[in-house]
Amino acid sequence: MLQPFTPENRDFYTTDAFTDAALEYLDGHAGKTEPFFLYLAYTSPHYPLQAHPEDIAKYRGKYLQGWDAVREARFRRMREMGLLEPDWKLSPRDPEIPAWEDAENPDAWKEARYVGEKLPIADAVNRDLWDLKMAVYAAMVDRMDQNIGRLLDKLDAMGAAENTLVVFLSDNGGCAELRNDTPEIPPGPIDSYRSVDPPWANAQNTPFRKYKRYDHEGGIATPCIMRWPGRTPAGTITGQVAHLIDLMPTALELSGADYPLENRGERVLPFEGASLAKVISGGQLAGERRLFWQFLDSNAVRSDHWKLVRDGGRPWELYDMAADRTETADVAGAHPAVVEELSAAWSAWAARCAAPQKAAKRPNILWLSCEDMGPHLGCYGDSLARTPVIDALAAAGCRYTNCFTSAPVCAPNRSSIITGVHAATLGSYHMRSGGEGKGGSAKPELPAGVECFPALLRRAGYYCSNNVKEDYNFIRPENVWDDSSNAAHWRNRKDKTQPFFAVFNYVGTHESQVAKWKKREEPVEVKAGTDPGRATPPPYHPDTPLVREQWAHYYDLVAGMDEWAGRLLAQLEEDGLAGNTIVIFWSDHGPGMPRCKRLLYDSGLHVPMIVRVPEALRGLAEVKPGSVSDELVSSVDFAPTTLRLAGVGVPDHLQGRAFLGTGTPPPRDYVYAGRDRMDERYDMMRAVRDKRFKYIRNYEPWKPWDQFMNSAELSPIKQELNRIEAAGALPAGAVWAAAGHKPPEELYDTASDPHELNNLVGDALNADTLARMRAAQEAWLLESRDLGLLPEAELNRLGKAHGTRYDIWNAVAGEDPAFWATLRDTAVLAGSPKAEDAARLLAAAASPQPALRWWALMGLGNLPGVSRPALDALKAGMSDASATVRGAAALSAARQGADTAGALALLEKSLSDADEWVRLQAAIALDELGETARPALASLEKALDDRESKYVVRVANHAVNALTGANNEVL
Secondary structure, eight states: OOOOOOOSSTTOOHHHHHHHHHHHHHHHHTTOOSOOOOOOOOOTTSSSOBOOHHHHHHHTTTTTTOHHHHHHHHHHHHHHTTSSOTTOOOOOOOTTSOOGGGTTOGGGGTTOTTBTTTBOHHHHTOHHHHHHHHHHHHHHHHHHHHHHHHHHHHHHHHTOGGGOOEEEEOSSSOOOOOOOSOTTSOSBSTTOOOOOHHHHHHHHTTTOOSOTTSSSHHHHOOOEEEEOTTTSOTTOOOOOOOOGGGHHHHHHHHHTOOOOSEETTEEOOOOOOOOOHHHHTTOOOOSOOEEEEEETTEEEEEETTEEEEEETTOOOEEEETTTOTTOOOOOGGGOHHHHHHHHHHHHHHHHHTSOOOOGGGSOEEEEEEESSOOSOSGGGTOTTOOOHHHHHHHHTSEEESSEEOSSSSHHHHHHHHHHSSOHHHHTOOSBTTTOSSTTOOOOOOOOTTOOOHHHHHHHTTOEEEEESOOOOSSOOOTTSOSEESTTOOGGGOSSTTSOEEEEEEEOTTSHHHHHTOOOOSSOOOOOOOOOGGGOOOOTTSOOOHHHHHHHHHHHHHHHHHHHHHHHHHHHHHHTTOGGGEEEEEEESSSOSSTTBTBSSSHHHHBOOEEEEOOGGGTTTOOOOTTEEEOOOEEGGGHHHHHHHHTTOOOOTTOOSOOOSSTTOOOOOSOEEEEEOOBTTBOOOEEEEEOSSEEEEEESOTTSOSSOOOHHHHTOHHHHHHHHHHHTTOOOGGGGGGGOSSOOSEEEEETTTOTTOOSOOTTOGGGHHHHHHHHHHHHHHHHHTTOOTTSOHHHHHHHHHHHSSGGGHHHHHHHHOTTHHHHHHHHHHHHHSOOGGGHHHHHHHHTOSSHHHHHHHHHHHHHOSSOOHHHHHHHHHHTTOSSHHHHHHHHHHHHHHTSSHHHHHHHHHHHTTOSSHHHHHHHHHHHHHHGGGGGGGHHHHHHHTTOSSOHHHHHHHHHHHHHHHOOOOOOO
């Protein structure tokens, strides 16, 4: 054990003693041929401030000019020496340090938190004492310099100087720590224990900001001098960025020593530094490198001319070191992509190398999510809602009024929530993406590099639990959760100090519970009490007693959700965790009722979101109690926001925007959403919304809004719509349910038309808005790499061919850069073509790409009149190499009366295809043909026995019922 050493000789000085030992070591090598390695580690000029009196005397009085003058003089001299670029600025004086001219004024020290506690005010205002402190510090440096001179003289005397590389450097920047343990003894003598303190540390670190302990340049930029006569160009300065980890690789290369692969049977990790041998000889390191730092809660990464740095949980700061080495201009806001890239790189490095940060410094994060619920809460102004818990949460946090989901149904939306990537980009956009049969298609897999974001939190030290719904629409990797079950809870973590990310999903508001058509194993909380007489339906629903009862029941379920949330928040309080836990409440899409769930109106996409940040954590996100935000938020933003709040880097591939935390990107101009296959029915729609307008592109406008779907038909409101439609009594707002087709485009002013009933397409006053919103949607389709225009069988084929569905876009674009824009334009044309569009459709029908042929042939089927070349193309399409293209040709041929018998025969054959999506397409085509498909009745009845796809069975059953008048039900 090391013991304190108090020398008997008061003239003893460690800097001298260490050098004496080093000289003795060199004497032992005099005349020997083997090389030597000497490491001489001075403690000077570290505190305590102690120096020889004769050295102190050299500097006494020189520092009465003060720290401001010293900084400015050093800055000028460094520029003159070529150490600084001409455009680099001197960093401002530390804001806690007064100007030297005010140093004797006690009021000038009010900003210095350490005065009175670690530095007596009498010392703070004593200019002579400040001069003495810096004089002693300078004397310590002076004595070290003298001893280094002794060492270099010894090398000359030995004749070893020409073959000795001498490296001088410091371990970190100037130290601002305050140690004034002997206030009665002035700095200098052996029994004094004083420090130089922040004002002089700030001057020592000229021209930089901050000090030792920080990863700003004042903490990590240190002098480094290398001398090797005949090898290092004398008097030169290099701007090469280097790190302490480079010293060992340099020594290995120069000495020819081997780096061990193992030690005592244990594998030795490879070094991560780079040899500076070329730099020593006047060269530069080749290639870009990234250097990382972490000390306590200070972090940094340097990449080429960029440096990203933060301290104490504060936002990341970004500096262009080529233009601003002194870190005076934070450009994080101007370069969000660089911040994202480097913060993700730092997080990846930290997960592998850095010491875990203290749990108390990182917030716990609690997600409370519910299903199938719009903003029907008291805090959103709904007088019918009974939600005191959620209302109180909003009063303590921020209520977001423009939060929208990326899909109007759970699985595709949850796919984007858990990854931060739109489902249409991942290829997980269909409901369900893997089918529902016993032997149906496999769900898609995530590509390498795309992860569920809780995996990143886990690697950063978080305990992650999910209770209990996942429904991610892809094959879930094993590394996502510590626990995902109906017992999952933050209370289950073994280390109670470990930060957690806990998700609780409330299923009681789900469509099945609103409709009362699904029995659950566990009881669903229903807080009865809503008066149906007060439950006024929206105008797109008929106002009948049954519909009012359904809405009242929905509000009862919402009230039950509120009590559920209250129990969890109470547990947080009981565990003493509320003060260190950020709570985020959200819903996965709108209510599970007709024209809400499954469609792209605000009734399906607009959801509540509330964020509560306790006071102790508002340095991470300034969320004021009772605040309201109208910024646009998408559910795809939840992942990057949660990562940012946890201090975990946000990977570049995420498409969401962090709306809270450090270094947030600029606010959104738009949010985007998509609807694709819903269970057994296809209908591709895309929406873009700003704070006022909603634009919808219906890529399959020939289909009605209200396609028959088993699950949707179980809704009592849907059944009521059916009844009233049959009676010819639908109110104006509900005629959507009887429409046989949709317009290709829809535009709504949600400020004046919140229920989106008045389509403004064709309104000259809104022509510019329509053009702007249309352009935003078309651009986003390409920018987001939306795969939705691929027929599902083709989607699966290409996914297998290129590895994963996510990889399809780039692979196909690499083969044909114009493909995706051409596909988009062809699909738009196919929706409602005019006779003059036939030539373009015929050209696309001859494309080598099956997806283009599919849309072209569907477009030919939608033409108002068909030419002979179009009919020939449809007949030729029925012999296409692609089964899915053959199906499109057959449906269009039957619609246009071109070889109807042959078209039906082909569709009947397709009902037995090995690909379940080809079978489903064929069943849908026959169902849509109605009476025309009667010759295929036997084949449709046979399809009821499909054991692999319940979706095929559902569609076939509907077609058979329509043709026979039966009312058979299937699951």
